[in-house]
Amino acid sequence: MSTTNERKTRKRMRGVPVHHDELKKPHTVWLTGTTWRWLQLSAKDSNTSVGEFLEKLVRSEIDKD
Numbered sequence: 001m002s003t004t005n006e007r008k009t010r011k012r013m014r015g016v017p018v019h020h021d022e023l024k025k026p027h028t029v030w031l032t033g034t035t036w037r038w039l040q041l042s043a044k045d046s047n048t049s050v051g052e053f054l055e056k057l058v059r060s061e062i063d064k065d
Contacts, residue, residue, distance in 0.1 A: 024051070 031039070043053035 024055075 039050050039053060043050045046053055046056075048056075
């Protein structure tokens with residue numbers, strides 16, 4: 001994952017991943033309201049989107065293995 005400064009200097013191009021080694025695709029996940037609000041607050045505290053927060057959370061679990 002790049003830092004904020006690196007992100008701002010990198011030009012985004014369609015079809016080219018910026019933060020990770022592959023492109024993201026939309027997926028549907030059903031969550032309770034409580035879980036969704038927790039994710040929103042956690043993402044806000046991390047200064048990122050819910051999607052990116054989840055990406056980091058899951059990737060940290062994958063890296064443990």
